[in-house]
Amino acid sequence: GFLECIEVENFKSYRGKILIPFKRFTAIIGPNGSGKSNLMDAISFVLGEKTSSLRVKKLSELIHGAPINRPVANRARVSATYRNEDGEKTEFSRIIKGSSAEHRINDKVVSHAEYTKEMEKINIFIKVKNFLVFQGQVESIAMKNPKERTHLFEEIS
Amino acid sequence: GFLECIEVENFKSYRGKILIPFKRFTAIIGPNGSGKSNLMDAISFVLGEKTSSLRVKKLSELIHGAPINRPVANRARVSATYRNEDGEKTEFSRIIKGSSAEHRINDKVVSHAEYTKEMEKINIFIKVKNFLVFQGQVESIAMKNPKERTHLFEEIS
Amino acid sequence: RFEHFNQCFDYVATKIDDIYKELSRNNSAQAFLGPENPEEPYLEGTTYNCVAPGKRFRPMDNLSGGEKTVAALALVFAIHDYQPSPFFVLDEIDAALDNTNIGKVAEYIKEMSKKVQCIVISLKEEFYNKVDALVGIYPEQVDGCIASKVVTLDLTCYPEAGDATTAI
Amino acid sequence: RFEHFNQCFDYVATKIDDIYKELSRNNSAQAFLGPENPEEPYLEGTTYNCVAPGKRFRPMDNLSGGEKTVAALALVFAIHDYQPSPFFVLDEIDAALDNTNIGKVAEYIKEMSKKVQCIVISLKEEFYNKVDALVGIYPEQVDGCIASKVVTLDLTCYPEAGDATTAI
Ligand SMILES: Nc1ncnc2c1ncn2[C@@H]1O[C@H](COP(=O)(O)OP(=O)(O)OP(=O)(O)O)[C@@H](O)[C@H]1O
């Protein structure tokens, strides 16, 4: 399967609803500070990544306008459409309401545990993060100390 | 004044004696792993920088061939020619002999303290390093925590 | 548990050398993963050493910035291969690479995207000129606050990837 | 001692805003250095905040990779100005910058090199095409070990810096 598109709504520098399609090999380009890494944060957020890896301290700071104390809404949402080998669509969504996040699969509210289980069925293990490389992290991956490397293997197995 | 040229001898990836001239605005270019950062290490070394900032643990590892246990010599040298406003030349040299470094000014052996004093006369304060930015360090300079920043000011004043 | 650890470790350790050779496009390149304690690898650390193409065996901290990036990518791709997720997101992994290495890494990812969907963020045209689609992001002033706007360009309709650059 | 600290701090704090405006070529850009404890600044921390061109005041960790690099360079150049050494060495400071920012930073350094000699290491032609001289380093196999070889090119003899790129 693959990630067909994601829709962001009032997430970080994205105001209103914006749909972003993806192909097999897609590049995100644009000037410094335009919002490229924020799009990666949106993908990580919808997969269940914890707030501290998204360069903020609290969930509510992810709402558009929050860092300058002018949040445009009290909610923000990211939805990801996943299409499997057989062509079936599943829509995963995470919605920020105040200081907590709601999880939905095909628009039905589910628990965090259920959400993570469904993700693991399509081989997405957000705890291991063996498929995300954040900005500036690539060199430090090679320079981990031997103990940290063993720990990496423990998480994956 | 300015740095007219440096001469490296069996220093890191540089084998034998190599002279490198500089102008007002000079760029060092070349493929990955060719030896650009090693040249910056040579400049830092001759100004008195400590071994740990040169990506090695001991002085003897700076000799060409040492990391693959085939050092080409038991010494290595870096000399820097500085020309002041009046056109006078001063040659600063540091020579690795076994596990210690010898300091020379215009080919006369001097103590480490004397060497540092002469450097400070031309406004080179290697402890403060307000004129060297090593590879990969530029972003971390902006993200120092407030206490570290105060410390930076203390060193400079 | 130890069963799982060994299975994962062995898989990645055998895979990484092939990936590193492919990434550097050079069969003299080598990558070794080894346990510090072969009896019980999960108790101690794991060492990782690379021999950059054309060079001899040397410790990892001797590598240059660009050489470290290629070594890190080999590890990332080898680990991913053990439990492959359906897609990959890579943010400016090409920052320390020279143009030759950018070409090699971009080619490797293009090949990999046949099996695993790849989403990359990059500032360098040499890196993104082989992709299927571009997502362009630009800042726009809205109500006194800068907001991100998006344009997309599907490149699969142009006959040759090389043409992509003229289309932009 | 405290006398020295305050003198240095005040100098850099007034200088940094001008440098940041010049580096970003935008007068709406602002940089502030402030003591956490104004009575005795040397006892507590020092805060540093930047307003990127066209944006509003926000905490530093909200800036993007490229925005942080420009903010860091402003601090480096302001601190250097207090006790200027005769030369500067900068190793791949352009890694996170887009082409517009590379142009601005390279232009600023070219201007600065009139007062302070500048030696930069870079992989990007957009960065080094304004220099006076190029030092090219390439690897060569000697006796089974890779050694660095050097070639130099003095560009001051070409009429216009722009011609430098055709010379390479
Ligand atoms: N909640 C928010 N509301 C509005 N803007 C935000 C919010 N969070 C972050 N931003 C802004 O987004 C910008 C950073 O975007 P991002 O990090 O995605 O840039 P980038 O495109 O990755 O740039 P670079 O190429 O420099 O890495 C910053 O200027 C930041 O102030």
Ligand SMILES: Nc1ncnc2c1ncn2[C@@H]1O[C@H](COP(=O)(O)OP(=O)(O)OP(=O)(O)O)[C@@H](O)[C@H]1O
């Ligand atoms: N003492 C030494 N003798 C021989 N070679 C050495 C020595 N010390 C380091 N090297 C080699 O020098 C190379 C690294 O050079 P350097 O870090 O200067 O590269 P670089 O040109 O800065 O590359 P990049 O663009 O990737 O940053 C490594 O391959 C390393 O093995």
Ligand SMILES: [Mg+2]
């Ligand atoms: Mg970014």
Ligand SMILES: [Mg+2]
């Ligand atoms: Mg380097």
